[in-house]
Amino acid sequence: MPYSPRVLSLNVGKLRSLQVGGKVKQTGLFKQPMQGPQRIDENGLPGDNIVNRRFHGGPDQAVYLYSQDDIDWWKQQLQRDLEPGFFGENLTITHWWPRVRVGDILRAGELIMQITAPRTPCAVLAARVGDPAFIKQFVRAARCGAYARVLRPGTISPGDLFHVTAADDASPAVEDLFRYWHSKTQDADFLRRALAAPIAMLLREALEEKLLKAEAGTPQLPMF
Numbered sequence: 001m002p003y004s005p006r007v008l009s010l011n012v013g014k015l016r017s018l019q020v021g022g023k024v025k026q027t028g029l030f031k032q033p034m035q036g037p038q039r040i041d042e043n044g045l046p047g048d049n050i051v052n053r054r055f056h057g058g059p060d061q062a063v064y065l066y067s068q069d070d071i072d073w074w075k076q077q078l079q080r081d082l083e084p085g086f087f088g089e090n091l092t093i094t095h096w097w098p099r100v101r102v103g104d105i106l107r108a109g110e111l112i113m114q115i116t117a118p119r120t121p122c123a124v125l126a127a128r129v130g131d132p133a134f135i136k137q138f139v140r141a142a143r144c145g146a147y148a149r150v151l152r153p154g155t156i157s158p159g160d161l162f163h164v165t166a167a168d169d170a171s172p173a174v175e176d177l178f179r180y181w182h183s184k185t186q187d188a189d190f191l192r193r194a195l196a197a198p199i200a201m202l203l204r205e206a207l208e209e210k211l212l213k214a215e216a217g218t219p220q221l222p223m224f
Contacts, residue, residue: 003097003164007108007156008068009033011085011092012048020127026051027124031085033158040111041153045090059149060116060200065091066145073143078129088125089145093162100146100174102197103167111154115167117200118144118178144178147200171197181206186214 013028020027028049038045042059050057066089071082084092097104104115121144126134138144172194180190191211195204 004161005067005093005095005097005164007091007093007158007160007162009084009092009158010038010045010156011090012045013050013085013088014047015049015051018124018127020123021132025124027128029088029124029128031088031090033084037155037157039153039155040113040150042150044150048090058200058202060202061147062150063090063113063148064119064145065089065093065148067093067096069095070143070145073141077137077141086128087145088119088128097164097166099166101167101169101171102174102177102194102199103171105151105165105167106148106162107165108156108160108162109154110152111150111156112152113148113150114198115146115174116149116198117147117203118174118181119147120144120178120181139178139182142175142178144174146174149200167197177203186210186217188214 011031011033013031015026015028016030017024018027018029028051034045040063042062044057044062066087071084071086071092075082100115102115102117106113106115121135121138123132123135125138126132131137170193172190177194180187188211191207191214194207195211199207
């Protein structure tokens with residue numbers, strides 16, 4: 001069965017100062033919708049500012065997608081209005097398809113993208129929401145959104161449809177990867193399956209470390 005989420009908004013972030021804990025940091029998390037068609041290439045949307053490239057951006061995480069369904073759910077949880085781009089997404093889409101997997105392909109005209117990883121929440125997101133405890137809330141909800149790499153650049157507009165080609169069932173679901181990352185589980189079989197998928201390089205490096213520890217049977221260090 002084909003799944004065709006619609007693009008509602010294309011969002012980019014200008015640099016902005018934000019109080020994060022006891023420090024003032026520059027961030028591009030505050031995304032604003034752009035008008036009209038936009039070209040997306042291997043680096044994502046033009047004009048999108050990314051400050052911490054150690055964890056964000058790069059060819060394997062060029063575009064971050066989040067759904068309006070999830071935004072509407074958070075509106076109820078947070079009891080506030082949330083505009084497109086609030087969660088730092090570059091593309092706000094109407095909805096997800098069942099079992100979003102690493103390796104799923106999205107096509108819209110010439111543009112082709114591939115899902116690569118879940119988003120991991122950070123202190124900057126919590127500061128954006130205005131609640132230091134929001135990271136735990138985000139993890140519990142597991143409404144993480146997904147990163148994608150651009151396989152073929154193309155132009156896209158609000159209102160366009162993505163046509164989804166699902167990856168093989170052996171490829172891990174984005175939600176499963178997200179839950180595993182935030183658990184204390186050691187599952188070498190799951191890690192091998194994840195590493196066989198076309199996951200983002202940053203996630204791959206971290207999971208390779210976890211696999212070594214799982215195979216050695218050593219306790220994992222807590223994640224911060």
